[in-house]
Amino acid sequence: MNKFEEKTITTESIYSGKVVHLQIDEVLLPNGKKSKREIVKHPGAVGVVAITEEQKILLVRQFRKALEKTILEIPAGKLEPGEDPATCAIRELEEETGYCAMHVRPIASFYTSPGFADELLYVYQAEQLTLGQQHTDDDEFVEVVSLTLDECFASIQKGEICDAKTVLAIYHWQLLK
Known part of the structure; x- marks a missing residue:
């Protein structure tokens, strides 16, 4: 030991x-x-950084019961048993936003709360986006929002963007610019 x-x-x-x-x-x-x-x-999850041709990031607005408030997040979802994280990223992006990515590439992976949970979250950059059809789960109610980088930072200041994966995604996007 x-x-x-x-x-x-x-x-x-x-x-x-x-x-x-x-x-x-x-x-x-x-x-x-x-x-x-x-x-x-926790089985693990993915988050997706998807930047449109108009240089806006795709986010979803949804109510989070654990927080008792509505927040803006990058598209994300839970891994299915044995599912490849890249496959999950492509699936979740399409389900939540209607956008399809031809490719995704890994940005980072991290443990969300290692003091009490084993959830490993993978963050991917979506590439070659095309608009398809949104098809959320029956218990999932989201609104697709696209923001500029400046609008994202304002949303962080207002507390509308307040989860780690989305803040990481925005700073990653800033580094790319």
Whole structure:
């Protein structure tokens, strides 16, 4: 065991849902003491940076119950079991915005909240966009919005854009310009 590793002694499953699985692990700490860790297991997700020919980023406006407010985000969605993240990115972009990407290329991947969750989020740049047909899930209500870079920064200041993946996407776009 390395000097920071926590060895799992027991795992107790608390809840299995459509999106997350919750568990409590009893762990052996590096100092020999025991502790408990509450862990959220998540299958992973993707986010898509899609810039139109008009130099606007495609975003979706949607209500987020965990925040109790409506925010603007890059198109994103959960990975299906065994699904390739690039395939998921293309699918989610089309489902949420109606835009199709001929190609996507990886920008970054990161753990969203490593203190309690194992969700790994992949962010892709969409390339060669064409407008198709939006087809959201039955429980998904989104409005497609396209903003300039300056409008994005104003939306960050107003708190309309407030999630990590979207802020990362906007700063990535700024670096490309």
